[in-house]
Amino acid sequence: DVKVTQSSRYLVKRTGEKVFLECVQDMDHENMFWYRQDPGLGLRLIYFSYDVKMKEKGDIPEGYSVSREKKERFSLILESASTNQTSMYLCASSFPTDPTGELFFGEGSRLTVL
Amino acid sequence: AQTVTQSQPEMSVQEAETVTLSCTYDTSESDYYLFWYKQPPSRQMILVIRQEAYKQQNATENRFSVNFQKAAKSFSLKISDSQLGDAAMYFCAAVPGTYKYIFGTGTRLKVLA
Numbered sequence: 001d002v003k004v005t006q007s008s009r010y011l012v013k014r015t016g017e018k019v020f021l022e023c024v025q026d027m028d029h030e031n032m033f034w035y036r037q038d039p040g041l042g043l044r045l046i047y048f049s050y051d052v053k054m055k056e057k058g059d060i061p062e063g064y065s066v067s068r069e070k071k072e073r074f075s076l077i078l079e080s081a082s083t084n085q086t087s088m089y090l091c092a093s094s095f096p097t098d099p100t101g102e103l104f105f106g107e108g109s110r111l112t113v114l
Numbered sequence: 115a116q117t118v119t120q121s122q123p124e125m126s127v128q129e130a131e132t133v134t135l136s137c138t139y140d141t142s143e144s145d146y147y148l149f150w151y152k153q154p155p156s157r158q159m160i161l162v163i164r165q166e167a168y169k170q171q172n173a174t175e176n177r178f179s180v181n182f183q184k185a186a187k188s189f190s191l192k193i194s195d196s197q198l199g200d201a202a203m204y205f206c207a208a209v210p211g212t213y214k215y216i217f218g219t220g221t222r223l224k225v226l227a
Contacts, residue, residue, distance in 0.1 A: 004158070040123070040219055041219060042118075042205065042217040042218055042219040042220055043205065043215075043217040044217075045215070090159065101147065101209050101215070102149075102161055102164070103151075103159075103161075103215065105151075105158045105159040105160070106158060107156075107157065107158045108158070
């Protein structure tokens, strides 16, 4: 079975802290994504990566950065967390050669910034 | 701008009944895919059904089927014989190009016993 694992289901951080959200997939997928999910706004793409050390900004990259040192791992970094970054964060992966681009999701990381 | 609109924030259905979730989209691309994803409470999002825009025939997966109206840019999901396990958030999505998923805002489906 396909597996996308996010390291933390729930996190509580303070304003100004550096936050790392980790995501690991075991499907040898080239593409990996970080989305932010907020009620009434759906899923918004923060960053995606189509290969190791390659990344591209999504629709809402401000305040975030990413790291992909290994194919299976894609990390989202909040350099200085702010309260407006309180949200659910979803990691996903896909095969670039799959024309449909089906996404496989992790269970999500719910971040609260106080 | 390319958009996906789900106009029903919440829907309810009686167990064993049929429910239809609405989705409209707007894209200038001629070739694209459409998806419905399901997000159960506290569980990961999974693919329910997909439709290729160039195919006329509506996709079907067991109790789930779509009504794809290309000219109207409409892509509704019909769930037949609803079950308690169908209770979830449902997201409609369009993929007009590689990687570029455009998601709707979601419809929360409640299934009443």
